[in-house]
Amino acid sequence: MINLTIEGRPISVAEGTTILEAAKQVGVLIPHYCYHPGLPVAGVCRMCLVEVEKAPKLAPSCATTVAEGQVVHVHSEKSLDARKGVLEMLLINHPLDCPICDQSGECELQDYTFQEGREDSRYREPKRFNPVEDFGGDVVYVPNRCILCTRCVRFMDDVAEDPVLNVSERGDRALIGKFEGKDLTHAWAANVIDLCPVGALLSKDFLNKARAWELDRAASVCPNCTQGCNVIMETRENQLVRMRPRANEFVNAFFMCDWGRLNYRWMNEKDRVDQPMLRQNGALVVAEWEEAIAAAARLLKGKRVFVVASPMLSNESLFLLTQIMQGGSGTFRVMEGDEAPLPGVEDLALRRERAANVYGAEALGFRKSRDPLAGLGKGDVLIIAGEDLDGIDAAAMRGAGETIVIGSVMPHGVEGPAVVLPIANFSEEEGTVTNLRGRVQRFTQARQAPGLSRPSWLVLGDLLGAIGKQSSFFLPSQVFDQLAATNKKFAGLSYDTLGFKGLPIAGEPNKQKTAIAVGAA
Amino acid sequence: MGFPHESHQRETAVLSQHFGVAEARTLDGWKKRGGYQALEKALAMAPADIVTVIKDSGLRGRGGAGFPTGMKWSFMKPGDGKPHYLCCNADESEPGTFKDRELMRWTPHALVEGCAIGAYAIGAETAYIYIRGEFTEPLYFMEQAVKEAYAAGIIGKNAMGTGKRIDVHVHKGAGAYICGEETALMNSLEGRRGNPRIKPPFPAVSGLFGMPTTINNVETLIAAAPILMKGADWYKKMSLSNPKSTGTKLYSVCGNVQRPGTYEVVMGFPFREFLYDLCGGPVSGRKFKAVIPGGVSVPIQSMEEAEASLMDYEGFVEQGSMLGSGGVIVIDDAQSMVRVIARIARFFAHESCAQCTQCREGTAWATKILERIRDGQGAMEDLDTLMDISENMTGKTICVLSDSCATPIVSGIEKFRSEFESLIQGRKFHPVLAAVA
Numbered sequence: 023m024i025n026l027t028i029e030g031r032p033i034s035v036a037e038g039t040t041i042l043e044a045a046k047q048v049g050v051l052i053p054h055y056c057y058h059p060g061l062p063v064a065g066v067c068r069m070c071l072v073e074v075e076k077a078p079k080l081a082p083s084c085a086t087t088v089a090e091g092q093v094v095h096v097h098s099e100k101s102l103d104a105r106k107g108v109l110e111m112l113l114i115n116h117p118l119d120c121p122i123c124d125q126s127g128e129c130e131l132q133d134y135t136f137q138e139g140r141e142d143s144r145y146r147e148p149k150r151f152n153p154v155e156d157f158g159g160d161v162v163y164v165p166n167r168c169i170l171c172t173r174c175v176r177f178m179d180d181v182a183e184d185p186v187l188n189v190s191e192r193g194d195r196a197l198i199g200k201f202e203g204k205d206l207t208h209a210w211a212a213n214v215i216d217l218c219p220v221g222a223l224l225s226k227d228f229l230n231k232a233r234a235w236e237l238d239r240a241a242s243v244c245p246n247c248t249q250g251c252n253v254i255m256e257t258r259e260n261q262l263v264r265m266r267p268r269a270n271e272f273v274n275a276f277f278m279c280d281w282g283r284l285n286y287r288w289m290n291e292k293d294r295v296d297q298p299m300l301r302q303n304g305a306l307v308v309a310e311w312e313e314a315i316a317a318a319a320r321l322l323k324g325k326r327v328f329v330v331a332s333p334m335l336s337n338e339s340l341f342l343l344t345q346i347m348q349g350g351s352g353t354f355r356v357m358e359g360d361e362a363p364l365p366g367v368e369d370l371a372l373r374r375e376r377a378a379n380v381y382g383a384e385a386l387g388f389r390k391s392r393d394p395l396a397g398l399g400k401g402d403v404l405i406i407a408g409e410d411l412d413g414i415d416a417a418a419m420r421g422a423g424e425t426i427v428i429g430s431v432m433p434h435g436v437e438g439p440a441v442v443l444p445i446a447n448f449s450e451e452e453g454t455v456t457n458l459r460g461r462v463q464r465f466t467q468a469r470q471a472p473g474l475s476r477p478s479w480l481v482l483g484d485l486l487g488a489i490g491k492q493s494s495f496f497l498p499s500q501v502f503d504q505l506a507a508t509n510k511k512f513a514g515l516s517y518d519t520l521g522f523k524g525l526p527i528a529g530e531p532n533k534q535k536t537a538i539a540v541g542a543a
Numbered sequence: 544m545g546f547p548h549e550s551h552q553r554e555t556a557v558l559s560q561h562f563g564v565a566e567a568r569t570l571d572g573w574k575k576r577g578g579y580q581a582l583e584k585a586l587a588m589a590p591a592d593i594v595t596v597i598k599d600s601g602l603r604g605r606g607g608a609g610f611p612t613g614m615k616w617s618f619m620k621p622g623d624g625k626p627h628y629l630c631c632n633a634d635e636s637e638p639g640t641f642k643d644r645e646l647m648r649w650t651p652h653a654l655v656e657g658c659a660i661g662a663y664a665i666g667a668e669t670a671y672i673y674i675r676g677e678f679t680e681p682l683y684f685m686e687q688a689v690k691e692a693y694a695a696g697i698i699g700k701n702a703m704g705t706g707k708r709i710d711v712h713v714h715k716g717a718g719a720y721i722c723g724e725e726t727a728l729m730n731s732l733e734g735r736r737g738n739p740r741i742k743p744p745f746p747a748v749s750g751l752f753g754m755p756t757t758i759n760n761v762e763t764l765i766a767a768a769p770i771l772m773k774g775a776d777w778y779k780k781m782s783l784s785n786p787k788s789t790g791t792k793l794y795s796v797c798g799n800v801q802r803p804g805t806y807e808v809v810m811g812f813p814f815r816e817f818l819y820d821l822c823g824g825p826v827s828g829r830k831f832k833a834v835i836p837g838g839v840s841v842p843i844q845s846m847e848e849a850e851a852s853l854m855d856y857e858g859f860v861e862q863g864s865m866l867g868s869g870g871v872i873v874i875d876d877a878q879s880m881v882r883v884i885a886r887i888a889r890f891f892a893h894e895s896c897a898q899c900t901q902c903r904e905g906t907a908w909a910t911k912i913l914e915r916i917r918d919g920q921g922a923m924e925d926l927d928t929l930m931d932i933s934e935n936m937t938g939k940t941i942c943v944l945s946d947s948c949a950t951p952i953v954s955g956i957e958k959f960r961s962e963f964e965s966l967i968q969g970r971k972f973h974p975v976l977a978a979v980a
Binding site: 169195 | 898903
């Protein structure tokens with residue numbers, strides 16, 4: 023361990039740590055642009071220059087490793103002057119078009135300029151101009167705002183290992199270029215948008231949709247495959263408008279794939295069932311929640327229960343379903359697509375199975391099947407939970423008994439369900455899911471559910487109580503506690519211990535991922 | 544010698560004695576002049592002994608920084624199990640400098656020999672000569688010389704029959720000034736964009752292809768052969784002033800002198816006599832106004848400073864500048880210093896690799912201001928802005944290109960402020976009228 027002092031605070035860090043990372047540990051953020059913990063060090067923006075006592079020159083803290091007895095000044099006059107100089111230089115050719123820039127409000131150039139930049143510019147010359155360029159994929163490049171930090175170039179070269187971007191030209195004519203005939207079509211390319219510290223690389227999907235300060239944000243998990251990348255769900259006026267990766271060194275480092283990122287519109291869907299309903303005289307009529315739950319409980323009494331569940335449902339809801347169907351059986355199906363790995367990070371890929379909780383469903387005893395209705399017996403009560411049955415032959419349902427729909431949309435091919443219980447979708451409730459490596463991760467509510475819809479764990483908890491079982495859950499964490507007490511695999515886990523980076527179920531390793539790109543540099 | 548002029552009697556032609564003799568370019572002609580004897584001698588010595596001789600001679604890097612060559616070579620640890628490389632920096636792009644061009648044009652075998660000695664001394668089997676893209680003629684002669692040396696078995700798998708392997712490759716750059724920066728040169732050799740690398744790690748630890756590498760200037764490597772032949776003491780004695788600067792140094796002289804050309808004088812030679820006697824002084828009717836003694840990266844000297852300078856590493860520093868690469872640019876009273884400095888800044892703005900913010904933006908910004916002043920659109924506060932930009936460009940970037948741009952700006956404004964002020968205040972500078980008056 024190396025002992026040093028940063029801004030008067032003594033600290034002891036591992037040998038080889040950079041000053042910038044050491045400073046983070048004592049709560050000092052050294053302003054920087056080109057440095058990113060998930061990328062190889064470039065040391066080009068010169069923003070992170072700090073004063074190290076006895077050193078002849080200011081040191082780039084991202085590229086300088088700590089030394090015994092070092093005394094580092096981050097906010098000394100000399101370092102502040104240097105950063106002020108860099109900020110002025112970065113802005114001389116910048117269009118200062120914050121009012122029409124998507125990055126505004128979450129722009130590091132804005133933030134640091136407000137924090138320690140000059141209040142005016144001494145630049146009296148014409149500004150450089152380059153036209154906006156479509157980089158392909160979801161990415162559009164606005165060169166006038168670019169500060170040439172090269173994070174995007176390094177991501178494509180060293181993490182995605184698909185060299186598409188480069189620095190073209192020299193001097194102040196330099197800009198990010200795209201190799202002839204290539205586009206940002208790599209499955210993980212849109213990460214360059216998040217990596218860009220300014221408004222130079224923008225998402226076409228998010229373009230002009232919202233200002234950063236209008237957004238509400240919720241910590242969540244990407245529901246679109248079994249990898250379980252940690253995300254931030256961002257909403258404006260209760261509409262999900264963007265998903266961005268949330269750093270988790272155990273799952274997705276700093277990244278998420280384009281497919282997961284852009285596949286959020288289904289959570290905004292409008293054709294929802296949003297009121298509890300009962301069948302009366304062959305037609306569905308709106309009912310009170312209590313009536314609908316009671317009716318469902320009556321149907322279940324003494325019958326064998328067959329559940330077709332969605333692997334998008336939380337561990338909590340799937341657990342409650344297993345309690346309700348005791349003795350019956352549960353199945354689920356999962357959509358599939360091509361796997362697309364991110365080469366620079368160990369064990370990170372867009373997975374073949376495109377649902378959040380496949381592992382959890384299997385751990386809780388649900389059977390994975392391409393034909394989830396197979397095995398539905400004559401006279402069984404069928405519970406369709408969160409599954410839309412799109413593309414499934416509904417003929418198998420005819421021999422069965424009554425059908426209870428617990429979902430946010432009406433499933434295809436269901437003729438005359440006896441009871442419909444509307445539930446929140448993934449973005450509208452709280453819970454946990456288990457990823458393909460058995461990591462249990464929490465997700466929180468990002469939107470309000472429409473109409474009278476209720477969170478799935480609450481509906482299923484009520485139903486469990488209505489069929490006479492022990493059930494008094496007021497929070498999803500209580501359902502999880504019950505799950506942990508019942509199922510050995512989840513033993514010892516709770517919302518408190520999971521935190522927002524999750525923990526693996528019993529028997530799975532809790533291993534931090536090596537970012538291969540950084541390790542190699 | 545004062546090539547292409549007749550050699551001046553006060554010159555000491557060691558490296559330049561065969562300039563102008565076409566025969567010296569060929570292997571036979573070179574051997575006739577004592578060529579490759581030093582290599583033969585070197586290959587019979589232990590590498591460490593060669594390093595010691597070079598250390599004792601006091602030879603320092605001729606590319607500009609003046610780092611002791613023997614010490615640089617001693618950083619290469621033998622027996623570390625890694626391949627070592629020698630790079631010869633022949634990317635001579637510093638405006639005002641053309642000594643390496645002449646060395647390679649007239650004595651290409653001297654460089655092959657120097658590279659072979661250097662490579663053997665640092666435990667390398669491969670030497671790369673990275674030659675500037677625009678140097679088509681030197682490139683031709685270098686390639687010829689390497690071909691001849693291979694054919695004669697002087698270099699190759701079995702260099703001079705000693706069983707030692709020494710390969711020399713000539714690599715042509717694409718004409719970027721920044722590729723003369725040692726780590727950018729290595730990137731360029733590896734096929735990457737010629738961007739300087741962050742140091743540490745230094746080339747002796749991780750250089751070309753990530754392996755221990757030594758990089759030397761053309762003139763430095765060529766000097767190794769006569770040192771080995773005549774001994775360290777002989778070389779050390781060639782010092783008229785400071786004992787830390789030894790040997791001879793080539794100077795490329797250009798600008799407003801009567802006899803521009805390549806000169807070779809002993810370290811510590813008085814600059815005043817060099818300018819007025821060897822170079823012939825100013826052209827008729829004009830007076831010297833300023834001198835840039837070591838390529839455009841070094842501070843501009845006023846004539847008082849220049850005339851008081853002794854021509855060695857310490858001598859120029861004492862008089863507010865640096866020896867640099869030995870590219871002497873002489874400026875007389877018919878020139879506008881603002882024009883000169885604006886042109887220098889434009890060069891650096893054009894050649895900045897665009898990595899570091901201060902360099903990418905600063906060189907271009909300074910150029911725009913200087914050209915505005917030059918065109919009579921300047922304001923007094925521009926001078927303060929220029930000084931402040933230059934301060935921001937100094938000592939804060941990966942390499943020294945940005946410092947190099949700031950240096951002539953700062954020294955120019957400090958020493959010739961009145962020229963800037965008169966342009967700003969609308970008093971046009973008329974070079975021709977000034978010359979007549």
